[in-house]
Amino acid sequence: MRLDKFLAHHLGISRNLVTKVLRAGQVTINDELIKSGATKINVTDVVKYQDTVLEHITSKRYFMLHKPQGYVCSTEDPDHPTILYFIDEPMPERLHSAGRLDLDTTGLVLLTDDGQWSHRITSPKHHCQKVYLVEVARPLTEDLIATFNQGIKLNNEKALTKSAKLEILDKFHARLTINEGKYHQVKRMFAAVNNHVIALHREQIGNLKLDVLEGEYRPLTAEEVNSIGSAIK
Template sequence: MRLDKFLAHHLGISRNLVSKELKAANVTVDDVIIKSGSFQINEHQVVKYQDNIIEQIHRKRYFMLNKPQGYVCSTDDPDYPTILYFIDEPMAEKLHAAGRLDLDTTGLVLLTDDGQWSHRITSPKHHCQKVYLVTLEQPLVTDLIGVFEKGIELRGEKALTKPALLEIIDEYHARLTISEGRYHQVKRMFAAVGNHVTALHRQQIGIINLDVDEGEYRALTQQEIDSIYERLS
C-alpha cells in the first residue's frame, strides 16, 4: 500500500497535507524517515507520525452499490471500467464484490473487505437467496412457474438447479428468486426453456434490499450486516 494513501486514511487529512508532512520529515517507517508518498508499506511495518505509532487496524467495511450497465465487478480490468469508479472511500481497492454481476446486468452489488462475510453470501452451502427482475424476449407462460420450482437442467451440466421461485409480473417481465450462483445462471435458466433475457437487474440479496439510485452507494446498517450470519446459519 502507498504510504500517502495510508496516512491520508489514518490521519484524516488530504493528500496535499500528507505530502507536506512527509517533506517535513514527520513520518518514519520502521524508524527510518520516509519523504516519498509512493513508498510501499505492508501490514507488518511500524509507521510513526511525529513519533506516535499509527496502528494498522482496519475496521471491516460493508457497502451496497446500484451498479449500472457497462461496469465489471472487479478491482482492475484492462478493457472495462470497474465498480470501484463509484466508491469514494479510502483504500477502495481493498474491497471486493460479494457475488459478481455481468457487464450488462444492473442492480445490487455488495462490497466488503470481510472475506468470511462474503463467503456466506457466495458459498452454495449457505443457500443465500438473490432476487432478480428479468425482462424477456418472448412472452411468459404460467406453466414455467412449476418448471422453475422443480429445477432446470442447464446446458453442459447434469445436476438440476435448486428450486427457484418465478413470479410473472406481465408477459415480458418476471421476478426470479434463486439460492445459488452458477455461471450466468438466470440467463441460462431462461435459455433452457426457450427464452432470451434482454435485461437483468438484481434487487435483493438475503434481506438486503437495494434502495439507492443507479451509480450510488451507501454503507450497510449493522442489522443488514448481521443478517447474513443470522439468516444463513
C-alpha cells in the first residue's frame, strides 16, 4: 500500500495534508525519515507519525450496520452517498457489504473484508436465510402463504423461487423469510402476485438479528461470525 493512502486513513486527513505532514518530516518507516507519499509499505514495516506507531490492519473485520434510506451498498457512487459514511474505521474502503440492499431499503447490512465469509452469505448453495419486514400497497390474503411457500415465477426467470415463508402481520404488512438472493427478489415476488412493495426492511441474516439504531454499527463477536460458518482469521 502507498504511504500517503495509509496515512490519510489512519490520521483522518486529506491527501494534501498528508503531503504537508511528510514534507514536515513527521513520518518515519522503520526509523527512517520518509517524505514521499508514493513509498510502498508492508505489514512488517513500522510506520510512525510524530513518534506514535500506526498499526497495520492484519485481521479480518466484521460489522453489522443499520442502513437508512438513501444510501447505496458500495464503496463509491457518483450519485448517492454510500454506507461507508457511517463506518468510522481505518481503511473503510477495504470493506464490502455481504448482500446489498437497494437505495430505498433499510435494515441489516453486514460489512467485512473477508471474501470467503461474505460468499457464504450470498452464494445460493449455502441457503443463508434473510428475513424482511414488508409493507405493500394492496391488502394481503391468506392464500399468499401457500403461494410463497410453493415458489413464485418471477418475470424473466425460468425456475420458481425457492420456498419462502410469508407471515402476514396485518392487511398491509408481512414478514418474509427467503433462502436466496436474486436481484430485487422481494419486490419482484410481490409484483408477481399483483402487489407493490412500499417499504422494505431487512431485520435478520442467518442467525444475526439487527440490534443497533438506524445509522449506527458495531463489530460482530467471534460467535456471531462463526454462526455464518466461518472462523475469524
